[in-house]
Amino acid sequence: MMLSDNVFPVCNYPDVVIETGQGSWVTDTQGRHYLDLNSGQFCAVAGHSSPVLRKALMRSLETIQDTHTGMLSAAALQGLKDLGEISGFANPHSILLTTGSEATEFALRYAKHLKEKDGVLALDVGYHGITHGVAGYSMSRARVRPPLPLSFAAPAPLNRDFSNPDSYDYSSELESLREIVEQNSRHIAAFILEPVISGGGMFALPPGYLYEAVKLCRENDIFVIYDECQTGVGRLGDWFSYTGGELPEPDFVVAGKSLGLGIPVSSVTANRDTVDLEKITLGHFSSHQNEGFSGLIVSECVNWIRQDDRLTYIRDAGQDFLRMLQALNHPMVNAPRGKGFMLAFDLTDDEPGGETIALGNRFVEEALKQGLLMQHCNYGRTIRILPNYNTTREEFRDFIQRLEALFNEFE
Ligand SMILES: Cc1ncc(COP(=O)(O)O)c(C=O)c1O
Structure with a gap:
């Protein structure tokens, strides 16, 4: 746990500090950009710094x-x-x-x-x-x-x-x-x-x-x-x-x-x-x-x-996002699933426990290196994807490409 910077040590914070956010992206204090697949903590659904x-x-x-x-x-x-x-x-x-x-x-x-x-x-x-x-x-x-x-x-x-x-x-x-x-x-x-x-x-x-x-x-x-x-x-x-x-x-x-x-x-x-x-x-x-x-x-x-008919967009684009995940056909993308903009896949079929936590943590760390903000749940076994409601198909394709690069790190 990070015990510096006056922070109460309740999370394993990574060595990255976010400075700004715009739409689906956030930027850290070093100027590096990250695609935020989880709309903050699933809250910033109109994107970061949203005009709404x-x-x-x-x-x-x-x-x-x-x-x-x-x-x-x-x-x-x-x-x-x-x-x-x-x-x-x-x-x-x-x-x-x-x-x-x-x-x-x-x-x-x-x-x-x-x-x-x-x-x-x-x-x-x-x-x-x-x-x-x-x-x-x-x-x-x-x-x-x-x-x-x-x-x-x-x-x-x-x-x-x-x-x-x-x-x-x-x-x-x-x-x-x-x-x-x-x-x-x-x-x-x-x-x-x-x-x-x-x-x-x-x-x-x-x-x-x-x-x-x-x-x-x-x-x-x-x-x-x-x-x-x-x-x-x-x-x-x-x-x-x-x-x-x-x-x-x-x-x-x-x-x-x-x-x-x-x-x-x-x-x-x-x-x-x-x-x-x-x-x-x-x-x-x-x-x-x-x-x-x-x-x-x-x-x-x-x-x-x-006014934006966002519900229809979420339904349609969500299906396309799911199809993109399914098309990955990679051993670390098990049971891709979800509805709308609430998607997930399992990194492994192993029962949740100590080993899945280690795997989930490593995945999230590697994702950060690829410019992706991601989260696991279910003791590290499952990756959740809850993007903001403006996330585009282009951004999701970008995510898939970064994911493929990320999987190479596990070969
Ligand atoms: C289903 C569900 N209920 C309740 C909560 C608690 O919300 P909060 O963290 O805003 O207190 C969460 C937070 O993740 C949640 O996912």
């Missing part, structure tokens, strides 16, 4: 940034309206927050409050944030001390036949879920899940499993929360994973990352048709909830994606 974000921030500086938490601004109200529209819910009610962790905490806080139950069900390899509570419902739950009580983990159905999302026989995972729910429904307030498990290996949940899970939860008085911090706001070529009609609607949807275009803005939207908000007696009072700046950024983000 600049417009929202300038409007915020000229009008309103921060309001008394107990008051609303016109900017926040407009952002909430725009967010409600893209949620696809007939009767949406939302709150704007900052990080994804804050938003998942909020959704669970109110799910527990409304159901008057204290337990949470999640998938064993899910990820919902880094704060104490949601980390206790994520794949790192074992590292939370003391362990959270009433944290239930169901085995995730990990469909490895990526060409056929509903081909997987999820009956054993569904049976485990049923057992947990039936034995503990008096405790479980909510089932929180990522429609595409990201950190746990980039697996889309089989739609059939999700329909059964939502039905089971409804029958057992349990809310379903989709954590769409990664999949939401255009990433899959739709506003959310379910707005194209392929998945059942949840009771709450959480957004983050892309919603803020690179600035910390997140949200929770309740589906008022299934969530009785009249029952709320619990207040929530945090410094940056429903801020003017958040509302302005959300509105600009939604307007930009809409």
